[in-house]
Amino acid sequence: MHVDAHDRGMLVARNEKYNLVLPAMRMFHWLKRGFEWWVSSRRCR
Numbered sequence: 001m002h003v004d005a006h007d008r009g010m011l012v013a014r015n016e017k018y019n020l021v022l023p024a025m026r027m028f029h030w031l032k033r034g035f036e037w038w039v040s041s042r043r044c045r
Contacts, residue, residue, distance in 0.1 A: 009028030013020040022028070 009026075009032050010024040011020070011022040011028055
C-alpha cells in the first residue's frame with residue numbers, strides 16, 4: 001500500500017510475517033504519479 005499526500009508519499013507494506021513502513025518522501029509521491037500515468041496510458045490503447 002502507498003499513502004500519498006499532495007507533495008510526499010510513504011510506503012506501507014504489511015503481510016503476516018512483516019510490517020514495513022518507510023518515511024514520507026517526495027520521491028514516493030512522484031513514483032506513484034508516474035505509475036498512475038503509465039497505467040492510464042496503457043488503458044487507453
